[in-house]
Amino acid sequence: MKMQKKEIVAMILAGGQGSRLREITDKIAKPAVPFGGKFRIIDFTLSNCSNSEIDTVGILTQYQPLELNSHIGIGSSWDLDRNFGGVKILPPYFDKEGGRFYMGTANAIFENMNFIDAYNPNYVLILSGDHIYKMDYQKMLDTHKEKNADLTISVIEVPWDEASRFGLLSADETDMIYEFQEKPDEPKSNLASMGIYIFSWPVLRACLIEDHYSEDSSSDFGKDIIPKMVEGHHKVYAYRFSGYWRDVGTVESLWESNMDLLGLDNELNLHDKSWRNYSVNPISPPQYISPFGRVEGSIVNEGCVIEGHVIKSVISTDVHVGRNSVVQNTIVMPNTNIEDDVQIDYAIILSDITVKSGTVVKGTRDHIAVYPSEGGENHE
Amino acid sequence: MNDVMGIINLSESEEQIKDLTLGRSLGALHIFGRYRIIDFQLSNMVNSGLSNVAIFTYGKSHSIMLHVGSGKHWGLDRKRDGLYIFYPEVNSEDNIRRLGDLENYRNHLDYLQNSTQKYVLLSRSYMLCNIDYKDVVQHHRNSGSDVTIVYKTIEKSYDRFPNCDTLSLDDQNRVIGIGKNLGKEERYNVSMEMYVMKRERLIKIIESAIQRGDARFLKEAIFQRLPELKVSAYRFNGYLSCIQTINNYFETNMELLNTQLCEELFNKHGPIYTKVMDAPSTYYSEDSYVSNSLVANGCIIEGKVENSIIHRDVRIKKGAVVRNSILLPYVTVSEATNLNYVILDKHATITPRKMLFGDQSNPFVIKKNMVL
Numbered sequence: 001m002k003m004q005k006k007e008i009v010a011m012i013l014a015g016g017q018g019s020r021l022r023e024i025t026d027k028i029a030k031p032a033v034p035f036g037g038k039f040r041i042i043d044f045t046l047s048n049c050s051n052s053e054i055d056t057v058g059i060l061t062q063y064q065p066l067e068l069n070s071h072i073g074i075g076s077s078w079d080l081d082r083n084f085g086g087v088k089i090l091p092p093y094f095d096k097e098g099g100r101f102y103m104g105t106a107n108a109i110f111e112n113m114n115f116i117d118a119y120n121p122n123y124v125l126i127l128s129g130d131h132i133y134k135m136d137y138q139k140m141l142d143t144h145k146e147k148n149a150d151l152t153i154s155v156i157e158v159p160w161d162e163a164s165r166f167g168l169l170s171a172d173e174t175d176m177i178y179e180f181q182e183k184p185d186e187p188k189s190n191l192a193s194m195g196i197y198i199f200s201w202p203v204l205r206a207c208l209i210e211d212h213y214s215e216d217s218s219s220d221f222g223k224d225i226i227p228k229m230v231e232g233h234h235k236v237y238a239y240r241f242s243g244y245w246r247d248v249g250t251v252e253s254l255w256e257s258n259m260d261l262l263g264l265d266n267e268l269n270l271h272d273k274s275w276r277n278y279s280v281n282p283i284s285p286p287q288y289i290s291p292f293g294r295v296e297g298s299i300v301n302e303g304c305v306i307e308g309h310v311i312k313s314v315i316s317t318d319v320h321v322g323r324n325s326v327v328q329n330t331i332v333m334p335n336t337n338i339e340d341d342v343q344i345d346y347a348i349i350l351s352d353i354t355v356k357s358g359t360v361v362k363g364t365r366d367h368i369a370v371y372p373s374e375g376g377e378n379h380e
Numbered sequence: 381m382n383d384v385m386g387i388i389n390l391s392e393s394e395e396q397i398k399d400l401t402l403g404r405s406l407g408a409l410h411i412f413g414r415y416r417i418i419d420f421q422l423s424n425m426v427n428s429g430l431s432n433v434a435i436f437t438y439g440k441s442h443s444i445m446l447h448v449g450s451g452k453h454w455g456l457d458r459k460r461d462g463l464y465i466f467y468p469e470v471n472s473e474d475n476i477r478r479l480g481d482l483e484n485y486r487n488h489l490d491y492l493q494n495s496t497q498k499y500v501l502l503s504r505s506y507m508l509c510n511i512d513y514k515d516v517v518q519h520h521r522n523s524g525s526d527v528t529i530v531y532k533t534i535e536k537s538y539d540r541f542p543n544c545d546t547l548s549l550d551d552q553n554r555v556i557g558i559g560k561n562l563g564k565e566e567r568y569n570v571s572m573e574m575y576v577m578k579r580e581r582l583i584k585i586i587e588s589a590i591q592r593g594d595a596r597f598l599k600e601a602i603f604q605r606l607p608e609l610k611v612s613a614y615r616f617n618g619y620l621s622c623i624q625t626i627n628n629y630f631e632t633n634m635e636l637l638n639t640q641l642c643e644e645l646f647n648k649h650g651p652i653y654t655k656v657m658d659a660p661s662t663y664y665s666e667d668s669y670v671s672n673s674l675v676a677n678g679c680i681i682e683g684k685v686e687n688s689i690i691h692r693d694v695r696i697k698k699g700a701v702v703r704n705s706i707l708l709p710y711v712t713v714s715e716a717t718n719l720n721y722v723i724l725d726k727h728a729t730i731t732p733r734k735m736l737f738g739d740q741s742n743p744f745v746i747k748k749n750m751v752l
Contacts (some may be wrong), residue, residue, distance in 0.1 A: 037661030038677070262663070264680070270660035271680065281656035285646040286413030286676040286690075288639060297666035302414070302677050305639060314661075 004084055006056045006119040008141060008198075010049050011112070013105050014042060014129030015062030020250045023370050024348065029061065031129030032068040033254070034333045034351060036261050036270065037301040037316050040071055041248060042129040043078075043279045046087075050078040051275050052137040054125065056085035058115050060108045062092060062101060077280045090115060104219030110208040116201065124204055126197040126221065132257050133194075133245040134268065134275055140239045141198055150203040150234040153177065153226070154196035154241050166192035167222050171238040180230045182222055191238060194245055197221065203234065244268045255348060255368045258314045258331050262297055282317045282334075292323050301334075308338070322357070329365075347371055381429030384517055385461075385497040385579065388421050389598070391438045391481040392506055396542075396625035399745040400725060404443035406623070407435075407505035410708045410726070412636055412645075413676040413691050416447055417623055418505040419654045420645075422454045425501070427650030428513035432461035432497055436484055441467060447655055454653045464491060480596025485586050492583050500582050502575040502598070506623045508632065509572070509616065512649040516614050520576040525612040527581070527602060529555060530574040532616045538563030540631070541622050545571035545599075547613055555611040558603045572616060575602065619644050630723065630743045633689045633706050637672050659692050667698060676709075683713065700730075704740070722746065 018030030025033065031042035042059075049057050057080060061068055074080075075087030090112050092101045102108035109116075109126065116124060123144065125137055135154070144152040155169055170179040170189040181188060207225055211217050217224045230236050244267035248254040260266055270277055284303025289295055293306040300306065303318035308325035315321070319332045322340035330344050333351035338344070342355050346363035348370050349355060355371070363369030394401045400409055407418035418435070425433050433456055437444055444465070448454075451463030468484045485492070492500070499520070501513060511530070520528040531547050534540070541561050547569040548557035561568060577585075589601035602611075619641060621632040636642055646652050659678025664670060669684045678693040683700030691709040696702060700713045705722040713719065714732040721738035724730070725748040734752060738744030746752060 264663070264665065264682075271663075271678065276658050277660065278658050281658065283651045283653055285642055285652075286674045287662065288637075288642065288674050289670045289672070290639070291672045293671065295664040295670055296668065297664070299661040299663050300675075301661040312666075316661075 003120065006085060006121045008054055008056075008123040008125055009116050009119050009121045009201075010054050010057045010125040010127055010137075011109055011116070012042070012045055012057060012059045012127045012129045013108060014059050014068060015102055015108065016130065017063040018130065018249065021254060022251055023373050024251065024254070024350065025064070027064060028067045029064045029129075030249075032064075032071055033248075034316050035132065035248070035254075036258060037299045037314050038282070039277060039279045041132065042068070042071075043277055044132050044134070045127050045129055046072075046075075046078045046080070047275075047277045048133070048135050048137060049127075050080060050278060052135075054137055055080060055082050056119055056121075057087045058090045058112060059087065059129065060090050060102065060112065062108075065089075065091060071280055073280075078278045085119070088115065104224075105221045106208060106211055106225050107219035109204075110212050110219070113205065113208065116205075121201050124199050124201050126195075126199065128195045128247075130249065131195065131245060131247055132268070133241075133243065134277070135196070135241060135243070135245075137196075137198075140196070140241075143237070143239050144198045144200075147175075147237045148235065149198075149237045150200050151226070151229055151236045152198045152239050153236065154194045155191040155238045156194055156241050156245050158190055158192045160187065160190050163187035163190045163192065169193055169238055175238045175240070177230055177236040177238055180227050182227075191240075193222070193226075194241060195222075195247075197226075198239075251348065251368050251370060252366070255331060255346075259312070259329070261299055261314065262312055284318055293321070308340075308342075316351070344371075381514055381517065382431065383498040384428075384430055384501055384513070384576075385432040385495050385499070386425040386430045386434070386501045386503065386513075388418065388425075388433070388435045388503055388505055389481060390418075390436060390441075390444070390505060391484070391597070392504060393543075393624060397623070397629060399626065399747060400629065400723070401440070403440060403748055405437065405440050408443035408447055409623070409629070410691055411508075411623070411629070412633060413674045413689050415652060415654045417508065418444065418447070419652055420508050420510070421503050421505050422448070422451075422456075423650065423652045424509070424511050424513060425503075426454045426456065426653065428511075428517075430501070430513070431456070431458055432464075432495055434464040434466060434491065436466050436481065436488070438468060438481070438484070441465075449655070453655050461495075466491065480598075480600070482586060482589055482596055482598055482601065485598060486590055489583065489586065492579060492586075495579060497579060499576060500579045502573075502577075502582075504573045507572045507574070507620065508623060508645070509618055509620045510645050510648040510650075510652070511574075511616060511618065516574070517576055519614045520612075523612045524610070525554075526577060526609040527611045528576045528614050529611060530572040530576075530614045530616050531569045532572060532620045533567065534570050535567050540628060541570045542625065544622060544624075545573065547571050549613055553613050553615070555606065555613050558606065569613070570620075570622075572620065573599070576614075618648065626723070626743065626745060627741065630706065630721075634687065634704070636689070637674060637687060642674075657692060665698075668696075705743075725750075728752070 014031040018025040080087040168181045246257040287304040290307045294309045297312045300315045301317045308321040311328035313330045316334040318335045325342040332349045338355045339357040344361045347361045450457040456463035466488045589595040595601035662679040665682040675690040676692040682698040683696040686703045689706045695712045699716045701718045708726045710727045711724045712729045718735045721743045728746045729751045
């Protein structure tokens with residue numbers, strides 16, 4: 001029997017609804033939310049895989065997968081259309097015992113053990129499809145191998161006053177993890193888990209099976225699998241990451257992370273050619289700034305026609321901004337037409353809509369308006 | 381349209397645009413911020429439903445090769461047919477000027493013979509337009525002609541089509557003579573160098589021209605057979621520009637600073653595809669001022685830009701002023717510079733405190749990789 005092998009397989013958890021993103025995720029999964037003018041959130045994770053030379057990737061989908069599926073296609077945008085390996089979309093499925101949805105992050109991996117086994121890997125990399133960061137996973141894998149670990153968790157130092165929002169890890173001087181606290185009131189550590197795990201596959205495989213048959217488990221990595229491994233006899237290490245990393249789970253954090261791109265020396269530096277962030281490229285002409293248009297401190301993508309005033313904003317593909325319209329501190333998602341005489345401040349304007357002439361959308365720094373929104377709040 | 385195959389013939393005169401074609405063929409020249417000239421013909425053919433497209437290259441063909449690759453970006457990486465690229469057996473421009481392009485067709489005659497399509501559409505890269513070939517082929521089928529040539533009637537603009545072929549037509553739109561535009565007439569029919577004929581007919585023309593030795597260029601062979609053949613003309617009424625001189629290249633780019641024209645050229649019968657490069661969105665700093673300009677992705681603009689075409693990954697630093705200029709990919713314009721009517725070729729760098737002024741009828745060209 002011919003048996004090929006991969007050293008490592010990546011599994012991206014992309015099934016979450018992201019309900020704190022309000023109307024933005026009404027029709028699309030959180031990983032498919034547009035970001036930074038030309039990307040979708042999942043592009044960062046997929047590009048990290050591609051740039052880290054991890055060429056076998058499973059994407060676990062569940063909530064509103066249509067747009068996400070068509071974005072990923074066969075993975076050619078990320079060089080993940082491979083003969084052996086490549087990207088596969090893994091939705092919940094039926095088998096002879098019936099059909100069921102993924103009941104938790106660990107359960108989603110359990111249900112796809114056959115996908116992973118087909119590559120006979122030594123390691124499995126678990127990722128989230130909704131984080132904004134650039135990271136070389138090979139370096140993390142090197143540490144995992146060096147320490148001969150069963151599990152390596154990527155961690156980042158967070159300010160002490162924000163620490164209680166995260167899953168926190170306490171590590172000794174060798175980076176061996178001895179305690180795990182999920183969003184504690186009194187943090188004992190400021191090392192936050194980034195939701196990026198490398199498991200040795202035989203160990204994870206055994207843990208998943210054990211978890212599946214234990215009755216009181218919610219089958220979640222953060223709540224069940226990892227605490228159990230830390231408490232047990234497994235070797236769990238921390239991998240310290242420094243650099244830009246954001247969980248864009250709320251409207252405000254999504255907005256803020258987009259605004260972080262508006263600067264010459266922003267930490268994410270998307271202009272770095274040695275670590276390109278890939279996406280599906282639009283088939284649109286260059287952007288046109290008309291004689292009436294003004295653009296300041298903003299990023300604008302291909303296909304846009306700017307005839308109004310754009311200040312400190314992120315303007316995605318194929319957006320039109322009409323005359324005498326002022327768009328500031330705002331994210332405009334793709335293919336939206338903003339007519340003349342529109343005023344927008346501190347907002348996120350959704351894709352594929354027309355904002356009628358005369359519309360005023362006003363949010364604040366602490367409460368970003370989403371337009372259109374069901375309640376019709378924040379705009380006239 | 382699956383019974384039509386397309387050929388793009390790149391044996392083009394580059395004499396009057398040679399400063400921009402030193403390391404590339406004309407078809408590979410960057411235009412309108414994110415395209416190359418050949419993208420328009422490739423896209424026209426693909427949008428009209430052709431799936432067997434060949435490029436006959438001459439001379440400096442590596443830039444075309446790198447650009448088109450497998451044809452994937454135009455949907456031409458197919459199992460049935462797809463994109464073919466042919467090189468002359470002796471690949472030197474001098475030889476081609478002397479020996480003509482017929483030799484190249486003869487060497488690759490088996491491609492023509494083995495193709496399955498009934499009709500063939502011949503074209504060039506430098507006639508820029510957004511055209512629906514379905515209509516041209518339908519016209520050809522209905523007319524019962526042996527050859528159909530696409531043309532546009534031009535009034536009072538000699539400089540835009542210098543030395544282009546002109547067609548004399550009778551009242552049935554039959555071609556009765558083919559000449560050259562010397563700029564002496566107010567109104568003329570410029571040939572767009574797009575020919576439709578049966579594949580068998582093309583093979584016959586090539587073979588007989590070689591047998592008789594009466595032509596070195598395919599175009600010449602067709603023209604000489606005008607008395608023997610029924611040649612009719614198809615009139616095109618859309619936007620057309622011929623990129624054969626530096627001035628035309630400049631004028632054409634500047635003309636596209638107009639949303640209506642952009643809409644026609646980039647969209648009318650389908651979008652124009654090009655090789656995608658994964659550049660991020662362009663950043664405009666708070667001090668930047670950009671007006672009436674086309675800008676591609678990947679740029680960082682901190683200076684002042686007016687009436688200009690800015691290609692991918694260009695950097696315009698604080699205090700720089702760029703007016704009426706075309707900046708090709710990877711150009712850097714440093715602080716406190718002033719440019720007017722300049723074409724900066726790929727990777728050119730302007731160091732601080734330089735002033736460069738060309739003028740409208742004679743834009744100043746800075747060659748590829750130059751540091752000034």
